[in-house]
Amino acid sequence: MSMETSRETEQQALAWLTRQEIGPWSESDQSGLDEWLRADTAHRVTYLRLEAGWERTGRLKTFSVGAAPGVVPRPGEWRRSPFFEHRTVSAAPSAVRRSAVKVAALAAGILLATGTASYLTGIFSGKVYETALGVVTSIPLSDGSSVVLNTGSKLRVSLSKKERRIELEAGEAFFDVAKDPSRPFVVQAGERTIVAVGTRFSVRKDGADIKVILTEGRVRVGPGANGGAAELLVPGVTVRTRNQVLVVQKSSLQEAEQALSWRSGYLTFDKTSLADAVAEFNRYSPQRIVIDDPRLAALRISGKFRSTYAADFVQVLQKGFGVQVERVDENIHLTSN
Amino acid sequence: MGEPLDTWFKCEVIVHDEALTRYLRRHWPYPDDIYDLRQETYVRMYESARTHIPAASRPFLFKIAQRLMADRIRKRRIVAIDSMVDLETSRVAVDDLSPERETAAHQELRRLADALDRLPPKCREVVWMCRIDNMSRKEAAAHLGVSGKTIEKHLMKGMKRLIEAVFGDVGVSGRHSLEEAEKRATTVRVLSKDTDQEER
Numbered sequence: 001m002s003m004e005t006s007r008e009t010e011q012q013a014l015a016w017l018t019r020q021e022i023g024p025w026s027e028s029d030q031s032g033l034d035e036w037l038r039a040d041t042a043h044r045v046t047y048l049r050l051e052a053g054w055e056r057t058g059r060l061k062t063f064s065v066g067a068a069p070g071v072v073p074r075p076g077e078w079r080r081s082p083f084f085e086h087r088t089v090s091a092a093p094s095a096v097r098r099s100a101v102k103v104a105a106l107a108a109g110i111l112l113a114t115g116t117a118s119y120l121t122g123i124f125s126g127k128v129y130e131t132a133l134g135v136v137t138s139i140p141l142s143d144g145s146s147v148v149l150n151t152g153s154k155l156r157v158s159l160s161k162k163e164r165r166i167e168l169e170a171g172e173a174f175f176d177v178a179k180d181p182s183r184p185f186v187v188q189a190g191e192r193t194i195v196a197v198g199t200r201f202s203v204r205k206d207g208a209d210i211k212v213i214l215t216e217g218r219v220r221v222g223p224g225a226n227g228g229a230a231e232l233l234v235p236g237v238t239v240r241t242r243n244q245v246l247v248v249q250k251s252s253l254q255e256a257e258q259a260l261s262w263r264s265g266y267l268t269f270d271k272t273s274l275a276d277a278v279a280e281f282n283r284y285s286p287q288r289i290v291i292d293d294p295r296l297a298a299l300r301i302s303g304k305f306r307s308t309y310a311a312d313f314v315q316v317l318q319k320g321f322g323v324q325v326e327r328v329d330e331n332i333h334l335t336s337n
Numbered sequence: 338m339g340e341p342l343d344t345w346f347k348c349e350v351i352v353h354d355e356a357l358t359r360y361l362r363r364h365w366p367y368p369d370d371i372y373d374l375r376q377e378t379y380v381r382m383y384e385s386a387r388t389h390i391p392a393a394s395r396p397f398l399f400k401i402a403q404r405l406m407a408d409r410i411r412k413r414r415i416v417a418i419d420s421m422v423d424l425e426t427s428r429v430a431v432d433d434l435s436p437e438r439e440t441a442a443h444q445e446l447r448r449l450a451d452a453l454d455r456l457p458p459k460c461r462e463v464v465w466m467c468r469i470d471n472m473s474r475k476e477a478a479a480h481l482g483v484s485g486k487t488i489e490k491h492l493m494k495g496m497k498r499l500i501e502a503v504f505g506d507v508g509v510s511g512r513h514s515l516e517e518a519e520k521r522a523t524t525v526r527v528l529s530k531d532t533d534q535e536e537r
Contacts, residue, residue: 006376010497018493022467022474045346045379049354052347053500060449060499061469072465075454138344144445148348176348257392263348264390265341306341 006046012036013047017054059142126158131171134284134308136265144178145185148263150204151284151307171283172204174263177217192241193222201233202260211240213256221246267307274299274317278334281310288331289314296323296336342386349394350382355505360399365406374409378402445503452502456495463488464495 004012016033019025037044129139131149139147143159153171158164161183166175168189177185177196187194189203189210199217203210212221214233221231221239224246231239231246236256238249251259258268267280275297278289284307291297299321305313314332317323324335357378361371381401382394391397453461459481466472466480467488474485481488 006372009376010372014493014497018489018496021496022472022477022488022492024474041380041383042376044343045383046376048343048346049351049379049504050496050500052351053354053503054496056445056503057449057468057496057499059446060453072462075461136341136344138348146348146352148344176352254392261390264345264386266390 004042006042009040009042009046010050013043013050016047017050021054055140058140059144061142126156126165126167129155129157133286136262136307141178143180143183146176148174148176150174150262168203168205170205172202172262174200174202174260176200191224195220195222209241209243211238213238213259215253215256215260261304262307265307266304268304269301271300271302273297274301274334277301277313281305281307281313284308285310286330290331290333292333293335296334342383342390345386345390346383350379350398353395353398356395357398357402358504358506361402361406364403370409374402374405377405381405448502448505449499452498453495456498460491460495463491464499467492468495468499 016036019029020033037047129137129147129149131137131151131153133152135151137149139149139155141147141157141159141164143164145164147155147157147166149155150172153173154169155171155173156167156169158166164177164180164183164185166173166185166187168187173187175185175187175196177199185196187196187203189205190208192210194201194203194212196217196219199214199219201212201214201217201219203212212219212233214235214237216235219233221233224241231248233239236251236253238251238256238259240247240249255270258270261268267277269277269280275291278291282288287310289310303316305316310332314323314325314334317334318325322336326333326335354375358371358375361374361378362368365371365374378398378401382398385391385397385401453464456464462481463477466477467474472480474488477488478485
């Protein structure tokens with residue numbers, strides 16, 4: 001229980017955010033902030049709330065398009081902005097790539113940093129977001145949607161007046177799509193397109209195959225290159241392609257949420273084969289877990305693990321299942337007794 | 338920073354901020370308490386998520402808020418009947434659970450732009466330069482011919498107002514006295530008779 005009032009805590013959090021925004025920001029500032037956040041959960045939740053709000057104010061950058069830096073328009077002048085007339089607002093494309101180590105407010109500042117003239121003509125090269133192994137990051141988009149990008153993933157975002165187009169080049173992403181019937185939200189994963197209006201869903205790309213999990217609303221999964229039917233998804237249904245053939249799988253919403261627990265840094269297994277579980281962990285680290293004994297591959301695992309703590313997982317295998325663990329170079333090899 | 342739980346919290350919990358604040362305002366007759374209640378709801382949500390992440394964050398969040406209010410009612414002993422009834426039915430109003438987004442994207446932008454324009458002129462300039470033109474403290478200070486400290490002060494104020502606009506929170510707290518809150522409440526009754534202890 002905090003000794004401060006919520007208002008006092010909020011003032012402190014605002015002071016941290018302000019200094020983070022305009023600098024100077026040193027390592028000792030960062031550790032000061034970390035310490036303050038750890039001191040009290042009330043600090044942390046207050047800070048996170050304000051940080052999330054501040055990230056969303058980044059959409060104001062829309063108005064700087066075409067204006068010279070340092071020239072502040074008069075109040076109300078932005079109303080003449082063409083973007084406002086059309087009700088919908090597009091992103092200012094930026095060439096900034098994110099290594100995504102920092103999810104801090106700073107990063108949100110960089111995200112929409114450079115409004116350019118291409119914006120006005122509707123030509124988009126698209127913004128690219130990439131995550132390193134083991135990193136899960138959230139990206140607010142200027143249309144009000146947000147993306148949570150999983151480990152080792154790459155995404156290209158182009159927002160125009162007619163369409164919101166996302167290209168999932170690698171990995172996995174969860175989309176929380178802001179409703180905008182005039183601008184469909186199209187995710188391209190390999191040869192498949194997934195079209196949504198306002199909904200929450202994830203797309204994962206494994207080589208040529210994709211997997212779509214929906215938790216809310218409706219999406220349509222388009223046909224592949226060699227034809228086939230389009231599939232309309234409702235919550236609780238998972239669609240995946242295996243060798244480019246569409247497979248529809250019924251699952252409970254609970255199962256869908258479990259499959260999406262990576263968003264909070266966890267992997268959830270429910271009678272998952274060790275082979276599949278290991279493949280999941282291997283997505284999060286350059287260090288590989290290798291199953292040397294084929295008999296082990298069929299072992300069924302249930303439980304929830306931190307995605308970046310493969311060591312914990314291996315320890316469970318060792319203690320709970322009597323699996324032999326051997327470290328060779330950087331990798332972990334598993335054999336049975 | 339970079340706690341996975343933090344990302345989850347921002348994506349899955351804070352998105353419901355506007356609805357949560359509205360829910361608290363509707364059911365709690367004392368506007369001065371709203372921010373404390375909201376913060377405490379978040380604290381409990383976060384603490385609980387450390388051990389288990391709820392499958393559906395929104396109903397869970399409202400449940401926590403509801404329980405907090407019920408606790409306070411028990412401690413306070415005096416409360417408006419109308420808010421009591423709602424809490425006792427132990428159901429969260431249906432519209433509070435709607436999965437719809439609170440605000441369409443263009444509305445949020447309009448709210449932001451309006452909030453920006455309502456800032457005092459110097460404050461507005463500073464926000465523009467720092468947030469929109471990405472100037473550093475030093476650059477903004479040089480541009481406006483003021484100290485870095487002044488920039489910080491203005492930005493902090495502007496930041497607060499813009500964030501309030503994002504969350505659609507105009508901030509009622511402080512405007513109503515406790516007496517007004519009591520008047521607002523249609524009926525007041527003593528809830529528990531087993532204690533003589535007076536609060537307030």
